[in-house]
Amino acid sequence: MIVVSYPNIGEYERIVYNFLNKIIDNSNCKILRPEKNNKKILELGEENSPTNVCTPFKYTLGSMINSLNKGANVIIQIGGGCRFGYYAQIQEKILKKDMGYKFEFINLYNGNKLEFFTAVKKVKMLNPRLSLQKLLKEIYFTIKLLRFSDNILTYIRENECYIEDKEKLQSIKNNILNDMLKIKNISEINLKRKECEEEIDTLIVEKDDVLKIGIVGELYSLMDPFSSSFLENDLLKKGYKIKRYTTASYLLLDKNKSEKKLLKDSKQYLKYKIGADGTESVAHTLELIDEGYDGVIHIKPFGCTPEINAMPILKKISDDYSFPIMFYTFDTLNSDTGFQTRVEAFIDMLEMRKK
Amino acid sequence: MRYYVGIDIGSISTKGVVIDENNNIVASDYIWTNASPIDASKRLINSLIKKSKKEWLENIYAIGTTGSARKLIGKIIGATSIKNEITAHAVGTISKYPDVSTIIEIGGQDSKIIIIKNSVVIDYAMNTLCAAGTGAFLSSQAKRLGIEVEQMQNYYEKSNNPAKIAARCTVFAESDMIHKAQIGYKKEDLIAGLCNAIVENYTNNFIRGRRIEDKIVFQGGVSRNNGVVESFKSKLNKDIHVDKDSHLLGALGIALIAKSESRGERISLNIKDIEYRIREKECKGCSNNCEVVYIYEDEELLDTIGNRCENCKSNI
Known part of the structure; x- marks a missing residue:
């Protein structure tokens, strides 16, 4: 019996589950959903990673170890962009050679590239009878699902500050999260999209004077709430308008197309790409300034080189526009207090400036 | 005359001030925290009470806490304002300069x-x-x-x-x-x-x-x-x-913030001389797995810090 698992990031685990559920052969393959990131996972990852590796490596490794302990015997990992391109190779070595786990490791990426047919061959391990046609169909569906959930959750994020009925909103969100697991076909997605949008629009009550904060930085910290001490949720709870550009659908589907434009928009500060999402951090900050946001919080895990590249440029932007930008670096922190103190002070400052 | 109290519980020292309506510091103290913020706050508050006139203590309208132990002590003494030390320092200093x-x-x-x-x-x-x-x-x-x-x-x-x-x-x-x-x-x-x-x-x-x-x-x-x-x-x-009170400006700042946020109700400054027990535990009430600090007053749960929902209170 194959028990397949994969590392976790935010809520996207649900979409991966949905996809795998459709392509595996249920008679000899089971999916083990990874746990949400938590302290135990972080500790597992920290213990077995090189000390100075970037924090997402530790999270994903911990997540894999946790799944292996629970009985998984196939692990899927991807990679690409920055050091992320070498995660899979190193993690495979750590898990198999250092820790002695016996399992099949499927690395969908070959170095920094996704070679489609090699990847298909690897996926077929889960279900030898899977036809290419079926696979393509499910990939298409998954892209649609990813778009749907990202779009609607982004819409909610940007409008949550205008919604008073938090209970109703929570139930809408929970429904979407459930749908990510269960939804079956594209017409259902279309139906859901309409339904959700209408429901949310009825809840929105416009108001002025909402503090607007953009969040930029490294993708894993941005998309996984636990690894950024639930920054986004805490800000939303306090009633601020939050904008974040980085989503899985952006990274996987739109990034290649939009990078040129981003570079052009920020040509005053950038002549060439600075790796991974560093370019985005700079370009999006400029965009947020343009849109009249009050401040930007830049977060990155320890050792993230592309974002380290972006930081001095952001500092310059902050000076040029006298626009407040807060920087914070996460490592395997055990206490949120220091971070919360800085965020609180930053917001106090934004509010003072606004007055 | 109304009076306000600001307490700044830092990692090394604990500072407290009592100010009057005109923002003058009328009583203050500065003691070592000795890695025990609750004990330090007990000593500090007792000293502030000793240094204050009876009339001041009867007319306290707000208490603020700041510093790295602000939440813990704020909950124990029932502070009306709890703010980070960066803002408190800025407010305190701007008021003087x-x-x-x-x-x-x-x-x-x-x-x-x-x-x-x-x-x-x-x-x-x-x-x-x-x-x-x-x-x-x-x-x-x-x-x-x-x-x-x-x-x-x-x-x-x-x-x-x-x-x-x-x-x-x-x-x-x-x-x-x-x-x-x-x-x-x-x-x-x-x-x-x-x-x-x-x-x-x-x-x-x-x-x-x-x-x-x-x-x-x-x-x-x-x-x-x-x-x-x-x-x-x-x-x-x-x-x-x-400033001659340069070590107290954080405490002054939080007293001023407490003053501006005061709801106009009298509040008493005291810290009971009983054992406060702290327990840190990872809550399993939902998938957030918050690290929750439970504060017990004698054996009764007084409050929690670090939780993102209320599940932890029924789930000890």
Whole structure:
């Protein structure tokens, strides 16, 4: 019996589950959903990673170890962009050679590239009878699902500050999260999209004077709430308008197309790409300034080189526009207090400036 | 007349003030935290009560807490305002120096810079990750040299040939200092070197890339050390103001914030002389797995810190 698992990031685990559920052969393959990131996972990852590796490596490794302990015997990992391109190779070595786990490791990426047919061959391990046609169909569906959930959750994020009925909103969100697991076909997605949008629009009550904060930085910290001490949720709870550009659908589907434009928009500060999402951090900050946001919080895990590249440029932007930008670096922190103190002070400052 | 209380519970010291309606400090105290914020707050509050007139205590309208233990102590004493120390320091200093434009603050385990324009904070920075270049470093080195941290400035004045000590990292600084001591530097030269190292570290961390303009106010516990003040003056080549209450400005700030947020109800200042028990536990009530601090007053659950929902209270 194959028990397949994969590392976790935010809520996207649900979409991966949905996809795998459709392509595996249920008679000899089971999916083990990874746990949400938590302290135990972080500790597992920290213990077995090189000390100075970037924090997402530790999270994903911990997540894999946790799944292996629970009985998984196939692990899927991807990679690409920055050091992320070498995660899979190193993690495979750590898990198999250092820790002695016996399992099949499927690395969908070959170095920094996704070679489609090699990847298909690897996926077929889960279900030898899977036809290419079926696979393509499910990939298409998954892209649609990813778009749907990202779009609607982004819409909610940007409008949550205008919604008073938090209970109703929570139930809408929970429904979407459930749908990510269960939804079956594209017409259902279309139906859901309409339904959700209408429901949310009825809840929105416009108001002025909402503090607007953009969040930029490294993708894993941005998309996984636990690894950024639930920054986004805490800000939303306090009633601020939050904008974040980085989503899985952006990274996987739109990034290649939009990078040129981003570079052009920020040509005053950038002549060439600075790796991974560093370019985005700079370009999006400029965009947020343009849109009249009050401040930007830049977060990155320890050792993230592309974002380290972006930081001095952001500092310059902050000076040029006298626009407040807060920087914070996460490592395997055990206490949120220091971070919360800085965020609180930053917001106090934004509010003072606004007055 | 109405009175307000501000308490600043830092990592090294705990400060408290009672102010009147005109923002004058009428009672204050400064004691060591000794890594036990609850005990320190008990001692501090009892001392404030002793120093205050009965009439003041009957007319307290708000209590604020700040500093790294602000939430814990705030919940125990029922504070009306709980705010971070960066804002508190800015508010406190602006109230005394409306024309301030740079606040240099060096406390027990952190140091910060706050840039102000027209009485509004426009930029700030705080040291990250490590306590190099803070009061904790000075006091641990003082202990190594066998003197009280309060005496350091006397030694600074005597030095003619300060030892050069690496500023970037506490561990390197310490090995530097041991080395310099072993090759025969005098105590006063070592201490002067330490004071310079603090300033060096601070300028490396914070001032680089920032324009430092007058008026500069230096505060926090380390500002009581004249050696560091002198070293700052010569390094920045600017006048540095140190308030006579420079160690209390955080407490003053939080008292002022509490005053502005006061709901106009009387509140009593006391901390019961009973055992408060703290327990930290990972809550399993939902998938957030919050690290929750449970505060027990005797055996009764008083409050929790760090939870993102209410599940943890029914799920102990």
